[in-house]
Every structure is written in structure tokens, then in C-alpha cells.
Amino acid sequence: MVEHEDEQSDDENHEPTSFLTKYVWSQDHKVIAVQYSLTAIAIGLVALVLSWLMRMQLGFPGALEFIDEDAYYQYATMHGMIMVIYLLTAIFLGGFGNYLIPLMVGARDMVFPYLNMLSYWVYLLAVIVLTASFFVPGGPTGAGWTLYPPQSILQGTPGYEWGIILMLTSLVIFIVAFTMGGLNYVTTILQARARGMTLMRMPLTVWGIFIATFMGLLAFPALFVSGVMLLLDRVIGTSFFVPEIISLGDPLAYGGGSPLLFQHLFWFFGHPEVYIVALPAFGIVSDLLSVHARKNIFGYRMMVWALLAIGVLSFIVWAHHMYVSGMDPAFGFFFAITTLIIAVPTAIKVYNWVLTLWRADIHMTVPMLFSLSFILTFVFGGLTGLFLGNVVVDVPLSDTYFVVAHFHMVMGVAPIMIVFGAIYHWYPKITGRMLHGAMGQIHFWVTFLGTYAIYFPMHYLGFVGVPRRYYSYDEIDFIPESAHDLNAAITVAALIVGAAQLLFLYNVFWSLRKGEKAPANPWKATSLEWQTPQTPPAHGNWGKELPVVHRWAYDYSVPGAEEDYLPQNMPRQPFEKSGAHDPHDDKPVTDLQESDK
Amino acid sequence: MSFFKTVTSKPWLDDEAAFDAAPGGGAGTLKTKRVGLFIFIGVATALFALFGVAYYMRMMMGGWHMLIEPTILGANTVVLIVGSVLMQWASNLSTRGNMRRAKQAFFAGGFAVLLFLGGQYMAWQELIALGCYADVNPANAFFYVITGLHGLHLLGGLFVWARALLRTVDGADDAAISASIELCDYYWHFMLLVWLAIFGLLLST
Numbered sequence: 142m143v144e145h146e147d148e149q150s151d152d153e154n155h156e157p158t159s160f161l162t163k164y165v166w167s168q169d170h171k172v173i174a175v176q177y178s179l180t181a182i183a184i185g186l187v188a189l190v191l192s193w194l195m196r197m198q199l200g201f202p203g204a205l206e207f208i209d210e211d212a213y214y215q216y217a218t219m220h221g222m223i224m225v226i227y228l229l230t231a232i233f234l235g236g237f238g239n240y241l242i243p244l245m246v247g248a249r250d251m252v253f254p255y256l257n258m259l260s261y262w263v264y265l266l267a268v269i270v271l272t273a274s275f276f277v278p279g280g281p282t283g284a285g286w287t288l289y290p291p292q293s294i295l296q297g298t299p300g301y302e303w304g305i306i307l308m309l310t311s312l313v314i315f316i317v318a319f320t321m322g323g324l325n326y327v328t329t330i331l332q333a334r335a336r337g338m339t340l341m342r343m344p345l346t347v348w349g350i351f352i353a354t355f356m357g358l359l360a361f362p363a364l365f366v367s368g369v370m371l372l373l374d375r376v377i378g379t380s381f382f383v384p385e386i387i388s389l390g391d392p393l394a395y396g397g398g399s400p401l402l403f404q405h406l407f408w409f410f411g412h413p414e415v416y417i418v419a420l421p422a423f424g425i426v427s428d429l430l431s432v433h434a435r436k437n438i439f440g441y442r443m444m445v446w447a448l449l450a451i452g453v454l455s456f457i458v459w460a461h462h463m464y465v466s467g468m469d470p471a472f473g474f475f476f477a478i479t480t481l482i483i484a485v486p487t488a489i490k491v492y493n494w495v496l497t498l499w500r501a502d503i504h505m506t507v508p509m510l511f512s513l514s515f516i517l518t519f520v521f522g523g524l525t526g527l528f529l530g531n532v533v534v535d536v537p538l539s540d541t542y543f544v545v546a547h548f549h550m551v552m553g554v555a556p557i558m559i560v561f562g563a564i565y566h567w568y569p570k571i572t573g574r575m576l577h578g579a580m581g582q583i584h585f586w587v588t589f590l591g592t593y594a595i596y597f598p599m600h601y602l603g604f605v606g607v608p609r610r611y612y613s614y615d616e617i618d619f620i621p622e623s624a625h626d627l628n629a630a631i632t633v634a635a636l637i638v639g640a641a642q643l644l645f646l647y648n649v650f651w652s653l654r655k656g657e658k659a660p661a662n663p664w665k666a667t668s669l670e671w672q673t674p675q676t677p678p679a680h681g682n683w684g685k686e687l688p689v690v691h692r693w694a695y696d697y698s699v700p701g702a703e704e705d706y707l708p709q710n711m712p713r714q715p716f717e718k719s720g721a722h723d724p725h726d727d728k729p730v731t732d733l734q735e736s737d738k
Numbered sequence: 739m740s741f742f743k744t745v746t747s748k749p750w751l752d753d754e755a756a757f758d759a760a761p762g763g764g765a766g767t768l769k770t771k772r773v774g775l776f777i778f779i780g781v782a783t784a785l786f787a788l789f790g791v792a793y794y795m796r797m798m799m800g801g802w803h804m805l806i807e808p809t810i811l812g813a814n815t816v817v818l819i820v821g822s823v824l825m826q827w828a829s830n831l832s833t834r835g836n837m838r839r840a841k842q843a844f845f846a847g848g849f850a851v852l853l854f855l856g857g858q859y860m861a862w863q864e865l866i867a868l869g870c871y872a873d874v875n876p877a878n879a880f881f882y883v884i885t886g887l888h889g890l891h892l893l894g895g896l897f898v899w900a901r902a903l904l905r906t907v908d909g910a911d912d913a914a915i916s917a918s919i920e921l922c923d924y925y926w927h928f929m930l931l932v933w934l935a936i937f938g939l940l941l942s943t
Binding site: 441 | 745746747799873883
């Protein structure tokens with residue numbers, strides 16, 4: 142079934158032969174995807190350790206003596222920035238996007254392979270510049286991941302000497318890398334689909350990545366603009382963002398700049414960024430649920446429309462991050478309304494996921510477990526988002542742990558659950574081996590229950606009024622003793638969850654050599670990436686002939702079919718002519734009871 | 739197929755088996771490189787538009803003095819327009835198959851942009867000579883940043899232009915040169931439009 146021998150196929154594709162061109166300066170989307178993912182995971186581990194250190198300080202103040210105020214703020218800043226940009230954005234688009242787009246749409250590679258390679262190396266440069274800031278005088282910036290001026294570039298903020306310069310430089314470099322990659326993803330989806338693969342036959346994973354990339358291409362310029370301008374304020378003393386200010390007793394040369402302007406630009410990027418991370422997860426979870434529940438996705442078109450609607454709406458909600466910065470009440474009203482409206486397409490997606498599971502043949506595989514936990518976690522974080530979207534609720538809660546709990550649930554834990562689910566799902570295709578199941582189960586349960594042990598109590602801390610961003614609560618009277626105990630418990634949970642991720646990494650490397658050999662299509666999935674002639678797919682993906690697509694990606698449990706799935710490249714079968722699909726019915730027939738017997 | 743028709747289609751139904759014949763992607767309708775260029779133009783539009791918005795918002799705050807526009811900008815604008823016209827001419831000639839003349843016009847079109855960049859450099863020198871540094875007036879700072887980025891984007895275009903020229907010297911076939919000319923043509927027009935918008939913004943404020 143699987144041929145592991147490297148069949149020398151199709152020399153027209155100029156298959157690289159030397160080690161360097163095959164694995165280092167590779168233009169093969171699959172290699173670039175792995176490079177992107179490994180780099181993202183490596184820098185993500187740094188962010189994980191930083192979160193451990195922060196939790197140690199919060200749970201057991203003073204236990205680690207090297208954590209002073211400055212260090213704490215530096216950890217918080219770097220943790221946030223790395224997780225949002227250098228891990229999640231990079232792994233969803235650079236990692237999964239790179240690997241899955243050409244395989245899922247039936248292309249041999251990205252349309253601009255050289256640009257694709259360049260994208261990875263420029264991304265690596267951004268990561269190196271970011272990492273370098275740990276080793277410069279003054280250390281990395283401690284301005285908070287939002288980098289609000291004026292404090293981020295003034296004396297008194299840790300890392301004001303070099304850290305902030307390297308951070309902004311790294312972001313600008315990252316945006317260049319992302320733009321090169323993003324052009325590729327979008328153009329490949331538009332131009333390189335196999336015959337028969339209409340847009341509305343694409344798996345939702347591709348739709349999610351497609352729209353997220355579009356959003357990234359339009360949103361990252363805002364970060365670029367604010368980053369360049371802030372860099373100039375810091376380096377050559379322009380006054381884009383910094384008002385007249387007296388620092389340490391002396392008036393500075395700045396004058397007239399607008400800190401609010403930075404916030405507008407930053408969040409015009411920052412809010413879409415939430416969805417740049419969420420939409421690929423939405424897409425991937427739709428596919429995972431469908432495959433592991435042996436049922437077509439419920440409401441495919443509605444899912445696509447919801448992705449589009451979320452993509453558009455996410456550009457007109459940004460100021461809900463700025464309610465406490467002060468704004469005209471009418472603006473607050475407008476942004477609260479748009480924020481609440483975005484819950485509608487999001488809720489449609491959640492209902493459709495749940496309805497996909499309705500009466501399905503649910504296989505409790507590890508990817509399925511992660512998908513289910515994604516739905517729970519995302520709904521949880523989404524609901525607290527409805528609280529915070531309202532100005533009157535946001536104002537008292539904004540600077541408390543309630544917000545920390547909210548955004549970690551909705552854009553931290555939930556997308557990471559899908560990163561894991563996706564790795565367990567596609568690992569057999571990428572490496573030709575299965576990940577170890579029992580280790581996967583342990584990893585899942587510790588991560589799932591552990592993250593709830595971390596973030597659930599934080600909502601309570603927020604209601605009690607425990608402020609976020611504080612290094613120490615020792616001298617704050619209104620914080621009850623119980624909050625300190627809770628903080629200690631959260632820290633213990635965080636350490637355990639972190640350790641579980643090390644088990645996951647061990648599993649990834651152990652399975653590479655010792656894992657069970659994977660069949661070509663272990664999950665019996667319909668989408669094209671599982672129908673490649675070799676596993677892992679060879680250079681050029683498809684051997685001599687490109688696949689031809691005859692159906693959508695969700696023909697599971699079709700009545701009358703021998704197998705309970707029909708691959709996308711399988712031609713129309715005789716039993717399908719006899720009205721298995723009613724052309725006047727919106728929904729394909731999905732009566733599982735019949736096919737299960 | 740229109741966008742609306744695309745997203746409302748139901749290719750999973752029997753009576754729409756016609757979808758099987760759909761050609762791969764936009765194959766045959768649009769050239770891949772052109773699609774890539776258009777998307778990049780979208781990104782660059784977002785970038786410059788955001789600078790424009792930032793410019794307006796900053797203008798309303800304190801410490802803003804009117805920019806003293808360098809006198810050479812008018813001449814530079816004319817040069818850039820000429821470059822765009824030459825590129826269009828090259829494109830027209832190459833579609834008509836007159837490759838020899840097309841290559842000459844293509845060369846001249848790129849050269850005009852080089853001239854423009856030299857002119858922009860002189861504009862910077864002019865401002866510096868007047869003491870209009872970036873840190874004394876945000877309007878100056880915006881001028882340096884926006885013209886600088888516009889220049890960088892032009893340099894990117896010139897890189898493609900120079901590569902195409904090298905391939906001409908190497909004797910690449912006409913179809914490849916023709917494709918490069920067409921792409922440069924679009925990009926030159928776009929960069930001209932961006933410059934006119936920037937120039938208009940500077941003059942009107």
C-alpha cells in the first residue's frame with residue numbers, strides 16, 4: 142500500500158539531489174513547512190519557559206531570586222510577542238499553510254518556490270534578531286507585547302536601550318517574510334488548483350488559511366507602519382507618537398506626538414491578528430471533526446461564508462482593545478456593536494461543528510480529542526469575549542486577570558489545541574510514521590485539564606480585582622489571601638502543563654524512528670493530501686499525473702458506497718447516479734445508521 | 739465566474755457534475771505572475787494608505803509645521819510620468835511583436851525611474867540643506883519615511899527590470915521578455931499612482 146522506496150519520478154521537476162538543496166536551501170514546500178514549524182516550535186519553547194518563570198514569580202514570589210521587576214516585564218513581553226507572532230502565525234501559515242495548500246489543492250508545489258524559500262530564511266532572520274535581544278545590554282524590551290509608546294521607548298522601561306530596537310526590527314523583518322509567504326499561499330490557491338477543484342470543493346482547511354492569509358496581507362502593513370514610525374521615534378528622535386514629556390525630571394526633545402495613533406495602528410493589525418490565528422484553526426478543526434466523525438461537515442457553504450464574514454468584520458472592531466484608552470462614547474458604542482456582531486458568524490461555525498458531530502460515528506482518536514477540546518475552549522473564551530466587548534463591562538475588568546484568562550482561552554489555548562490536533566493528524570503523512578497513541582492521550586488529557594486548571598481560576602481572580610501586569614502583590618491590601626493560594630495552585634498547574642509539552646516533543650522525535658509505520662491514508666480521509674502515490678509525498682507530490690477532482694472533500698458514509706469514504710479524486714460511482722444525492726436537497730444524505738451496519 | 743456565483747455554488751450535487759471539467763485554478767484566464775503582482779499591489783496599497791491615514795491623524799496633533807516642499811518634486815513627477823508612458827509604450831510594442839523597439843522603450847522606462855530616484859535624493863538634500871530634519875517637524879519625518887519607502891518599492895521594481903535586461907542580453911526568448919515587460923508596466927503605473935497620491939497629499943497640506 143505504501144511505498145517507502147524513493148521512486149525517482151518525473152525528472153522534469155528538477156528534483157534536488159544534494160543534502161544542501163534537499164533539506165537546507167530547499168524550495169520544496171514540504172521541507173519549508175517543516176523548517177517553519179520546527180523554528181516556530183523552538184522559539185515557542187523559549188516562550189513556554191518564560192511563562193514558567195513568570196508563573197513562579199506570581200505563585201511563589203521571591204522563590205527565584207533572579208526574577209526582578211525588569212525581568213518579569215521582559216518575560217511577559219517576549220512571551221506574548223513570541224506566542225502570537227513567531228509561533229502561532231508562523232506555524233499556522235508558514236507551517237501548515239506551506240505543507241497543506243499544494244497537497245490539498247492538488248498542486249506540485251507553491252507557485253513561487255524561490256520566494257517561498259526566501260520567506261523561511263527571512264523569517265529565521267527575524268527570529269534570530271528577536272532572540273539576540275536576550276543578549277544585548279539591558280536585555281529584551283519589557284514594554285508589554287503591545288509596545289505602547291511613549292513608555293516603550295523611554296528610559297525606565299527595561300530594554301529601552303537595545304531591546305526595543307531589536308524587537309521592532311525583528312517585527313519589520315517578520316512582516317517582509319510573511320508577505321513573501323502570503324503572496325505564495327494566496328496565489329497558489331487561486332492559480333494552481335487541480336482540474337475539478339473549484340473553490341467550493343476545497344477543504345475548509347484551505348479556506349481558513351486562504352482567508353487568514355488575505356487578512357494578514359492587509360493587516361500586517363499596519364504593524365509595519367507603526368513599527369517603522371516607533372523605530373524612528375526611538376532612534377532618530379522623531380515625534381510621531383511621543384508627546385511633550387518630562388522624563389526623570391528633564392523635558393525631552395519630543396513634542397506633539399500621539400500615543401493613541403500608535404494604538405489605532407497597532408490594533409488595526411492586532412485584532413485581525415487574532416483571527417489570522419483563529420481562522421486556520423477554524424478550518425483545520427472542521428476537517429478533523431469531519432474525518433474523525435466519519436460525516437460530512439454540516440453546512441459547508443455556511444462555513445465558508447462565516448469565514449468570509451469574520452474576515453471582513455475583524456477589520457472594524459479594533460478599538461474594542463482601546464476602551465480604557467479614552468474615546469468618544471459614540472465610538473465605543475460603534476465598536477461594541479461590531480464586536481458583538483462578529484459573534485454571529487462565529488456562533489454559526491460552532492453550531493455547525495456540533496451538528497457535524499450529531500449522530501456521527503465519533504472516533505475518539507487523539508486529533509478528535511483535541512478538536513473537541515478546541516470547541517469547548519473556544520466557546521468558553523468566546524463567551525467571556527462577549528462580556529469584554531461591552532464598554533461598561535470592559536472598563537472595570539480590563540486591567541484584571543479576567544482579560545488574561547479570556548485571551549489565553551480564545552486565542553492561546555484554543556488554537557494551540559488545533560496545532561496539536563493537526564500535528565497528530567498529519568504527522569503520518571509528513572513522516573510516514575504514526576505518533577505514539579498512549580503518549581498522545583496523556584499529552585491531551587494533561588494539557589486539556591491543565592489549561593482549565595490554569596485559566597478557569599483566573600476569571601475569578603479577575604472578578605476579585607487582581608490587576609494584571611503586576612510583578613508582585615505583596616503590599617496590596619484588597620487582594621485576599623485566597624487569591625495568593627490560587628496563584629500558587631495555578632503555577633503548579635502551569636508547570637505540569639508545560640512538562641506535558643515536553644512529553645509531546647519526545648513523542649514527535651521518538652516516533653520519527655520508532656513509531657508504527659503509517660499507511661498512506663490511516664484516517665481514511667477523502668482530501669487529496671492522503672491520496673499521494675508515496676508517503677511521505679515525493680518531490681512534485683503526484684508522480685507523473687496530477688490528480689483530477691470529482692467531488693467535495695466531505696463524502697463520508699455515503700449510502701451505497703463500499704468504503705465509508707470516497708476520496709476527492711474518485712470518479713463518480715454508479716450508485717451515485719441513482720439519486721444518492723437529491724439535487725433539490727441542500728444537504729447531501731448523511732444517514733449514518735445505514736452505512737454503519 | 740463571478741465571486742457571488744462562486745461562493746453560492748454547490749459542486750457536491752449530482753446535477754452540477756459539470757464542475758469536474760473546471761480547469762485547474764484560474765488556469766488559462768489569468769497568468770500566475772500577474773495574479774501575484776496584483777496581490778502585492780494590494781498589500782502595498784494598504785501600506786501607503788495607512789501611512790496616509792497616519793499622516794492625517796498626526797497632522798491634527800501638536801508640533802506640526804507645514805512641510806517646505808522641495809522645488810524639484812515637480813520635475814521628478816514629470817520624469818516618473820514619462821517612465822510610466824515609456825513602459826506602456828514598451829508593452830504595446832511587445833504585444834504587437836516589435837520586440838526590438840519594445841526593449842529600447844523598456845530600457846528607457848527603467849532609466850526614467852533611476853532618474854526619478856536621483857531626483858528624490860536631491861529633494862532630500864534640499865530639505866537637509868534647509869535644516870528640515872526629521873526630528874524637528876513630524877511633517878519632515880513623514881516626508882522622509884514615505885518617500886523613502888516609495889523609493890524602496892521602486893528599487894524592487896528596478897531589480898526585476900535589471901534582471902529582465904540581463905536576460906535580454908543573454909538572449910532569452912521574446913515571450914519571457916514580453917511577460918517581464920508587461921509586469922513592469924503594471925508596476926510602473928501603480929508606483930506612479932502612489933507617487934501622485936503622496937505628492938497630492940504633500941501639496942494639499
